Amino acid sequence: MSGATKDTIQKILLVALSAMTVSMVCISVFNYQDNKKKNQYLNNEKSLVQEELKEIIKNYDHLAKEHSKNLAEVNMEKKKAEELLDNLKHTALDYESILEYRTKMLELRKGNLRMQRKLHSGMSSGTMNTSF
Numbered sequence: 001m002s003g004a005t006k007d008t009i010q011k012i013l014l015v016a017l018s019a020m021t022v023s024m025v026c027i028s029v030f031n032y033q034d035n036k037k038k039n040q041y042l043n044n045e046k047s048l049v050q051e052e053l054k055e056i057i058k059n060y061d062h063l064a065k066e067h068s069k070n071l072a073e074v075n076m077e078k079k080k081a082e083e084l085l086d087n088l089k090h091t092a093l094d095y096e097s098i099l100e101y102r103t104k105m106l107e108l109r110k111g112n113l114r115m116q117r118k119l120h121s122g123m124s125s126g127t128m129n130t131s132f
Contacts, residue, residue: 042093049101053085056105056112067119077115081108 060078064071088101 042095042098045098045102046088046093049098049105050085050088052105052109053081053088056081056108057085059112059116063115063119070119074115077108077111081112084108 057078060074060081064074064078067074084101084104091097091101093101
């Protein structure tokens with residue numbers, strides 16, 4: 001091989017390595033941005049579920065004050081919501097787990113509304129908290 005051929009091969013390899021390096025940097029930047037967006041989304045969803053659970057807990061507090069004879073049942077349901085909120089606060093989330101927490105939260109909300117209807121069905125006045 002002549003010196004010119006070796007020099008040409010080295011230049012081609014250098015250009016190829018440079019192109020691969022630039023490609024890897026671009027992929028890393030786009031991956032970082034994508035992960036940042038995903039984390040923002042998950043944190044936002046986590047905050048929304050936490051706020052909804054806090055509202056459910058407040059509603060159980062209100063029901064407990066209004067209906068002292070059903071206090072055990074109300075407190076049991078409230079405890080479920082508090083446990084879910086506590087678990088959520090201490091969990092690193094991914095898409096699957098946020099869906100699981102949302103599903104559990106919706107079940108708690110439905111139970112809360114059923115309990116409101118049950119407890120308010122005998123009352124002629126008073127309003128149900130349907131803000132959920």
